[in-house]
Amino acid sequence: MYQLIYVSDKTHTFVPSDVDSILFSARKNNEKFGITGLLVELPEHFIQIIEGEKEKVEHVFQLIAKDERHENLRVLLAMKTLSREMAAWAMGFSEKLSESQLRDALHILNSFSKKQNFSDIHGKSIKLLLKSLSPE
Numbered sequence: 001m002y003q004l005i006y007v008s009d010k011t012h013t014f015v016p017s018d019v020d021s022i023l024f025s026a027r028k029n030n031e032k033f034g035i036t037g038l039l040v041e042l043p044e045h046f047i048q049i050i051e052g053e054k055e056k057v058e059h060v061f062q063l064i065a066k067d068e069r070h071e072n073l074r075v076l077l078a079m080k081t082l083s084r085e086m087a088a089w090a091m092g093f094s095e096k097l098s099e100s101q102l103r104d105a106l107h108i109l110n111s112f113s114k115k116q117n118f119s120d121i122h123g124k125s126i127k128l129l130l131k132s133l134s135p136e
């Protein structure tokens with residue numbers, strides 16, 4: 001099992017209704033590829049975790065990276081894991097963050113937005129954040 005977490009910046013071509021088509025494609029393709037994950041939408045960014053077989057995760061990440069609705073993708077974590085941690089969703093979506101969740105998310109992002117390389121600590125803190133945002 002392999003996990004990848006990235007953060008990206010929305011582009012000016014992104015419009016709010018795009019989320020529906022993103023989730024539609026994601027759920028269709030991810031089911032086919034055995035990928036699960038969570039997409040978090042922030043006012044200016046996306047954070048996404050995808051997990052599955054390494055080759056499949058890398059393939060889907062290539063598709064996602066070409067998408068013009070976002071840019072400047074930064075991988076925060078890419079590692080083998082023992083088991084699925086987002087097993088319930090072909091692609092879960094966290095849309096309504098509370099004010100404090102949004103503050104936490106932005107705080108973590110701002111703390112590494114200027115860095116080119118991310119340490120384990122960054123990856124792990126963003127993963128904890130994603131787990132806390134999971135729409136269970």
Ligand SMILES: Cc1cc2nc3c(=O)[nH]c(=O)nc-3n(C[C@H](O)[C@H](O)[C@H](O)COP(=O)(O)O)c2cc1C
Nearest residue numbers: 022025026029030046048060063064067069070091
């Ligand atoms: C923030 C973001 C997250 C996305 N996540 C996924 C995903 O998890 N899986 C996926 O197949 N496509 C995802 N997409 C959509 C892909 O970029 C692409 O549009 C899609 O794979 C095209 O598939 P289709 O032509 O079969 O609909 C995402 C796009 C964006 C902007």
